[in-house]
Amino acid sequence: MSKKSIENLLSPADEAARYLExxxxxxxxxAGKKDGLYADIKYVKMAAGTAYxxxxxxxxxxxxxxxxxxxxxxxxxxxxxxxxxxxxKKLLRLLVNVYDELHIxxxxxxxxxxxxxxxxxxxxxxxxxxx
Numbered sequence: 001m002s003k004k005s006i007e008n009l010l011s012p013a014d015e016a017a018r019y020l021e022x023x024x025x026x027x028x029x030x031a032g033k034k035d036g037l038y039a040d041i042k043y044v045k046m047a048a049g050t051a052y053x054x055x056x057x058x059x060x061x062x063x064x065x066x067x068x069x070x071x072x073x074x075x076x077x078x079x080x081x082x083x084x085x086x087x088x089k090k091l092l093r094l095l096v097n098v099y100d101e102l103h104i105x106x107x108x109x110x111x112x113x114x115x116x117x118x119x120x121x122x123x124x125x126x127x128x129x130x131x
Contacts, residue, residue, distance in 0.1 A: 012061035013131045019054035020124055023047040033114055041110040048106025048117060055098045055124045059084070061131045062091065091130055098123045 010018065026047040032039030059080055064071045066087050074080045077099055084092040101120030105111045 012057060013128060016054040016057040016061075016124075016128060016131075019050055019057065020121065020128070023051035023054070023121065026050065027117065036114050037112040038114060038117070039112075041112060044112065044117060045107050045110050048102045048120065051121055051124050052098065052102040052107060055095065055102070055127055056080075058124070058127045058131055059091075059095065062087075065131065088130070091127065094123050094127050098127070 024047070026043050027033075027038070030040060031043040031047065038044045060073060063074070063083055067083075074083060080095060081092060084095060098120055101116050101123065105113075106117055106120060111117065
């Protein structure tokens, strides 16, 4: 069975978990850790982007479950936050944290901080419990 057909068989939760595991694997195998800092920012950015993508997969599935046939894919972070505000404030807070930790600080700025990235990954893991 090809990789493409395996991906199509995974549930949204399993697919998001796979993204999250890929992010952890990138950090472990390639980013290099020393004194609480990652050595290679390129791989930190790659892992942060992958983990943030997992969060978006989770949010899309959550909104599909809540909105049913009225679901349309959000077009911006503001769209996600506005729609989540109507459904679950805890999940909204997780999104805001993940957006800051992984998307802005991890992906765009390329932080070397192990603590920030690990907190972001833990928050995405918490998000998984919503679907």
